[in-house]
Amino acid sequence: MKKLINSFKEVIVSILPMTVLILIIAVIWAPFSPEMLVSFIGGAVMMMIGMALFLFGADISMMEVGERVGNYLVHRRSLKILIIAGFFVGMFVTIAEPDVQVLAGQVSAVSDGQINRSMLIAVVGVGVGVFLVIALLRFVFQMKLYHILLIGYIVVFALSFFTNPEMAPVAFDSGGVTTGPITVPFILSLGSGITSGVRTSKEGTDSFGIVALSSLGPVLAVMILGVIFR
Amino acid sequence: MNLFYSLFYGIQDVAWEVFLAVLPIILIFLFLNATALRLRAPIIKRIMGGFVVTYLGLVLFLQGVHVAFVPAGEYLGTALAELEYRWILIPLGFAIGFLVAFAEPAVQVMVKQVEEMTSGAIRARVMLLAISLGVALAVMTAMIRLLAGISLWWILIPGYILAFILGRFVEPEFLAMAFDNGGVATGPMCSTFILSLSVAVAAASPGRDPLLDGFGVVALIALAPILTTLVLGFFYRQKEAYRKRQCEKQARDA
Numbered sequence: 001m002k003k004l005i006n007s008f009k010e011v012i013v014s015i016l017p018m019t020v021l022i023l024i025i026a027v028i029w030a031p032f033s034p035e036m037l038v039s040f041i042g043g044a045v046m047m048m049i050g051m052a053l054f055l056f057g058a059d060i061s062m063m064e065v066g067e068r069v070g071n072y073l074v075h076r077r078s079l080k081i082l083i084i085a086g087f088f089v090g091m092f093v094t095i096a097e098p099d100v101q102v103l104a105g106q107v108s109a110v111s112d113g114q115i116n117r118s119m120l121i122a123v124v125g126v127g128v129g130v131f132l133v134i135a136l137l138r139f140v141f142q143m144k145l146y147h148i149l150l151i152g153y154i155v156v157f158a159l160s161f162f163t164n165p166e167m168a169p170v171a172f173d174s175g176g177v178t179t180g181p182i183t184v185p186f187i188l189s190l191g192s193g194i195t196s197g198v199r200t201s202k203e204g205t206d207s208f209g210i211v212a213l214s215s216l217g218p219v220l221a222v223m224i225l226g227v228i229f230r
Numbered sequence: 231m232n233l234f235y236s237l238f239y240g241i242q243d244v245a246w247e248v249f250l251a252v253l254p255i256i257l258i259f260l261f262l263n264a265t266a267l268r269l270r271a272p273i274i275k276r277i278m279g280g281f282v283v284t285y286l287g288l289v290l291f292l293q294g295v296h297v298a299f300v301p302a303g304e305y306l307g308t309a310l311a312e313l314e315y316r317w318i319l320i321p322l323g324f325a326i327g328f329l330v331a332f333a334e335p336a337v338q339v340m341v342k343q344v345e346e347m348t349s350g351a352i353r354a355r356v357m358l359l360a361i362s363l364g365v366a367l368a369v370m371t372a373m374i375r376l377l378a379g380i381s382l383w384w385i386l387i388p389g390y391i392l393a394f395i396l397g398r399f400v401e402p403e404f405l406a407m408a409f410d411n412g413g414v415a416t417g418p419m420c421s422t423f424i425l426s427l428s429v430a431v432a433a434a435s436p437g438r439d440p441l442l443d444g445f446g447v448v449a450l451i452a453l454a455p456i457l458t459t460l461v462l463g464f465f466y467r468q469k470e471a472y473r474k475r476q477c478e479k480q481a482r483d484a
Contacts, residue, residue, distance in 0.1 A: 043298025053287025061280030176416025
């Protein structure tokens, strides 16, 4: 119970300043109508309650499951299982993310319907799956994140010259969609679950980088689609 | 009654979307539990309870964003872009960006994880500040870009080059955290509220295409926190080096 009250306090600090700023801007430049004001404040209160419940619950659900899954994958000591599980976890989590549906609509609009929704969703899902596998293998083999990211971004920028100019901003935006509030806690703790199993010579705080790689996957995937369907 | 209606209008869509998003994780858990983990009933109960709480929380949060911040973003974006002194959007963009990062659920999770994994060496509050500053700079740059019509590439390419240069001067774990921060900063507040604000500004500005010019803001929000976190990492390394020198000096003196 004390934990829940604490998370309410944190949440008020996180959402109230934003709400007050918007109200100040509105009062000075563009006053809200009374109905809008009421639903704005009502919505902000909903957000506070929602965020408190989310943060409280994420700890004992998504993060706990992520940690346990990560631990399990490491203790099996089987690369095959790690690769297969990583790929499907990345793909399923992405396909279900609501923002991917929104992205699919945008891409279909920008490409004049050439790239249809289901194709885009499938490709982005595969992109995240592949990059989640890369992220997991990195933990096991202690590869340098710097090099992986450098190569990834060079490829992205190189491809961008071959897509139509409208596609590029959409591709970059797509990196954001796979890292929503459900995916992040899950894959972050997946990473820490895995690294706690392969902790080696170093201090072992290197469980980050997994979100970074998972958001590079869709950018590359959309760019590649853009090159094919230019 | 009217208020109730306007607050909960369309919540069934949000509820369904979030349900679909949580479902794979629950299925993965149940599958693994049935085949390998075999946890005891009370633990399973606690985890499933946690899922229910998280689910309800996220539905409420997103519904709140939809009824409060999305219409406000569209309304203010249009109103401010029509002002005579539109430059006001630049400082306002900075202020809005700074505070919006506080309200991203994934950012809150990330900074807590950072504090935990580094055993408190990097405080959650410090990391939050770095991300907020990054988002602030990103939204400000997006507004400058909308008003002045600068191509996104002139910002993104030098930005990423700078990120890889700075990346050589920080500890590897800081590099990882920095690029993670870029991913977590682009959460639901950014992709709804900030996006609707900048699309509205683009639509109200002559010669700007809302689809083309409005959208780049997410790409900027993914980039800027990387840079600010790397700068923070640079200072941490300096501080660490300074501390080491002090220690060695003390050892010599003694």
